[in-house]
Amino acid sequence: MTAHPRPDGHMTNGDVSFWFAQMGGPPPQRSPLPGDTEVDVAIVGAGFTGLWAAYYLLSQAPSLKVALIERAFAGFGASGRNGGWCTGNFAWNRDRYLHGGGTRAGVMALETQLRATVDEICRVAQAEGIDGGIRRTDCVTYACSPAQMARLRAERDTALDWGVPRDRLALIGGTEAGARIRIAGAEGALVEHGVARIQPARLVRGLAEAVERRGAAIHEGTTVTEIAPGRVRTDRGTVRARHILRATEGFTPGLRGHARTWLPLNSAQIATAPLPAAMWEQIGWSGFELMGDASHAYCYAQRTDDGRIVIGGRGVPYRFGSATDRNGETQPATVAALRAILQRLLPQTRDLPIEHAWCGVLGVPRDWCATVGLDPRSGIGWAGGYVGIGVSTSNHAGRTLADLVLGRDTERTGLPWVNRQPRLWEPEPLRWLAVHGMYRLYAAADRREAARRPTTTSRLARLADRLCGR
Structure with a gap:
């Protein structure tokens, strides 16, 4: 389906996301929890993590009674609002896993398995008849300054040192980078092969339907008030279960006892009107690549099947x-900032209307490293902290949760992110000051690198990294 601009010509702000608008709006809500019930596995949150966990549980043990409990509707959170990047990567510091007791071989195994999730998601989508708008492509990260190019070169070299296959990554010069997408001032780019672009709402809705076909119950419009061993309390009744999986990602701080577990970092996006064919001729982008840049306040973008550009980055x-947003609404200043980034990278879009803006939250652990685990004594499991790279990571997390619940010793259950427990975030106002201070420093570093054209990363950015433990 094609999203249409509002009759009054104004931009839509919120309404969850453009991705749902493109499908005609949010889906009809499923029935809430009918009252007290008992199941084998209760999953809190019906986004990608919870849905993948249910899918693999029921694939391996069809007789299980599985229920997902969702405050709004399946895909309401980051799963239905993200930038549509399915890369097989996630944001992390490899050394943190080593310091936490992991081994170099274990970290390399985790990376190898995560890369395979792109193929796995495509396999499941095909097997289940899910039209997730999946297109296999490359991810191209552009450098528009010498310092940015140096960071991309270092990223490539580090990845190769950690065993990433050489045919996975390619560092290209400005001429070749511009031949792909005509980014203004591009000095080069890092190309990652083997990734995919998706339409998030279509994928998450299709996955929810596949999970239901396998026998799971999805109770929407049901607010969880407490998770405790053996039970989930909600405003609609209590669910009793031997195993309970917390799959709430950026909304985790809203649960009792988890205010400092993960930090809900905000990300915002805008969708343009469809570009005229002549403008696409000027821009290129014929390969539908995922596109980002190497600035500290980075952006991420895709070209949609209906000829729009969707671009995102940090707002507030x-x-x-x-606190979290209200139904995806974002601030006018954020919309203006994203539009300025788009016009800086692609000046051809200067007069292009913006038709939709929205935002969402992503979960950030104190050490910026994702985790998945299960406490065998309490029966409570969890997964998340994807730091914004969750489309593919959530697939592997859900698969791992299924293994842990079923008590299976697999290639996944011994990885260094399993049962990892990072320390808590600081109380307010310290974490507010730290996060806002971090992004002010990043913005200043970007301005300095653009103006002075150094060949190394600004010291301000290094200070920002230390400030929040990145």
């Missing part, structure tokens, strides 16, 4: 007290 990075 964090709301005091771990």
Whole structure:
């Protein structure tokens, strides 16, 4: 389906995301929890993590009674609002896993398995008849300054040192980078092969339907008030279960006892009107690549099947007290900032209307490293902290949760992110000051690198990294 601009010509702000608008709006809500019930596995949150966990549980043990409990509707959170990047990567510091007791071989195995998730998601989508708008392509990260190019070169070299196959990555010069997408001032780019572009709402809705076909119950419009061993309390009744999986990602701080577990970092996006064919001729982008840049306040973008550009980045990075947005609404200043980034990278879009803006939250652990685990004594499991790279990571997390619940010793259950417990975030106002201070420093570093054209990363950015433990 094609999203249409509002009759009054104004931009739509919120309404969850453009991806749902493209499908005709949010889906009809499933029935809430009918009252007290008992199941084998209760999953809190019906986004990618919870749905993948249910899918693999029921694939391996069809007789299980599985229920997903969702406050809004399946895909309401980051799963239905993200930038549509399915890369097989996630943001992390490899050394943190080593310091936490992992081995170099274990970290390399984790990376190898995560890369395979792109193929796995494509396999499941085909097997289940899910039209997730999946297109196999490359991810191209552009450098528009010498310092940015140096960071891409270092990223490539580090990845190769950690065993990433040489045919996975390619560092290209400005001429070749411009032949792909005509980014203004491009000095080069890092190309990653083997990734995919998706339409998030279509993928998550299709996955929810596949999970239901396998026998799971999805209870929407049901707010969880407490998770405790053996039970999930909600405003609609209590669910009793031997195993309970917390799959709430950026919304985790809203649960009792988890205010400092993960930090809900905000990310915002805008969708343009469809570009005229002549403008696409000027821009290129014929390969539908995922596109980003190497600035500190980075952006991420895709070209949609209906000829739009969707671009995202940080707006207000964090709301005091771990507050979240209202139905995806974002600030006018954020929309203006994203539009300025788009016009800086692609000046051809200067007069192009913006038809939709929205935002969402992503979960950030204190050490910026994702985790998945299960406490065998309490029966409570969890997964998340994807730091914005969750489309593919959530697939592997859900698969791992299924293994842990079923008590299976697999190639996944011994990886260094399993049962990892990072320390808590600081109380307010310290975390608000730290996060806002971090992004002010990143913005200043970007300005300095653009103006002075150094060949190394600004010291301000290094200070920002230390400030929040990145």
